[in-house]
Amino acid sequence: MKNTLVLFCLCISLFACQKNTKQNKLILVEEIQEEPTKPAATEIWEPKPSIVSVEGANKIPSDAIVLFNGNNFNEWTSSADSTAVNWILNSDKSMSVKDKTGDIQTKKNFGSVQLHLEWRSSKEIRANGQNRSNSGVFLQNRYEVQILDNNNNDTYVNGQVGSVYKQAIPLVKASSETGNWNSYDIIYHAPNFDAKGNVSKKATITVLHNGVLIQDHFTIIGTTEYIGWPKNNAHGKAPIKLQDHGDKSGVSYRNIWIREL
Numbered sequence: 001m002k003n004t005l006v007l008f009c010l011c012i013s014l015f016a017c018q019k020n021t022k023q024n025k026l027i028l029v030e031e032i033q034e035e036p037t038k039p040a041a042t043e044i045w046e047p048k049p050s051i052v053s054v055e056g057a058n059k060i061p062s063d064a065i066v067l068f069n070g071n072n073f074n075e076w077t078s079s080a081d082s083t084a085v086n087w088i089l090n091s092d093k094s095m096s097v098k099d100k101t102g103d104i105q106t107k108k109n110f111g112s113v114q115l116h117l118e119w120r121s122s123k124e125i126r127a128n129g130q131n132r133s134n135s136g137v138f139l140q141n142r143y144e145v146q147i148l149d150n151n152n153n154d155t156y157v158n159g160q161v162g163s164v165y166k167q168a169i170p171l172v173k174a175s176s177e178t179g180n181w182n183s184y185d186i187i188y189h190a191p192n193f194d195a196k197g198n199v200s201k202k203a204t205i206t207v208l209h210n211g212v213l214i215q216d217h218f219t220i221i222g223t224t225e226y227i228g229w230p231k232n233n234a235h236g237k238a239p240i241k242l243q244d245h246g247d248k249s250g251v252s253y254r255n256i257w258i259r260e261l
């Protein structure tokens with residue numbers, strides 16, 4: 001009886017082993033059959049990417065929407081009441097925050113975008129911490145990438161220059177000298193919401209500060225609140241907003257363009 005049992009187990013093992021070997025062979029054959037043998041088998045020719053040229057001193061892509069080129073505020077409106085922008089238009093093709101006139105935002109609404117902007121802190125140092133040249137760019141009117149003069153000016157690091165405010169510390173601080181121009185290049189993918197209004201895919205953001213990676217595909221938790229936890233109320237396309245922090249920030253902006261993704 002004992003010998004019969006051992007023989008039975010051996011047969012079962014052999015059968016299983018043979019079956020596995022056969023399966024492995026099949027997979028291997030499939031892989032061999034699918035492996036291309038000519039270069040053309042892995043070439044794709046359509047659709048052709050559309051052509052974008054990048055010309056001029058400001059290197060603006062030909063398919064970008066120019067949001068600010070120094071000539072006017074045509075693309076912008078006051079966030080508080082949708083009236084005309086009261087910020088200062090400078091002779092050097094930049095604009096400056098006019099203290100306590102409020103945030104400004106684009107007239108157009110945007111979802112996922114590539115955004116380029118240049119900003120400059122005030123040369124004059126008037127305050128410390130969060131009150132030294134504080135502004136910010138808000139994606140979809142609710143997710144802030146911080147703008148701040150942090151040169152010899154410490155603050156909480158999840159609120160320093162280049163942070164996703166109170167959510168993501170920048171990988172490095174890549175600021176220009178106080179009073180000199182900085183650039184932000186932002187790749188932002190908007191969140192999705194389901195039919196019930198719950199977030200089904202959170203927003204992500206990548207930021208280059210003066211060409212240096214400071215936010216690497218960070219998943220935005222929710223709205224960037226000054227007080228309280230991030231919120232995730234459903235929303236659609238929304239404006240880009242620039243902040244008047246209300247403390248004589250003296251922050252200026254120039255050369256702002258955007259590409260919808």
Ligand code: MG
Nearest residue numbers: 134135136147
């Ligand atoms: Mg700010």
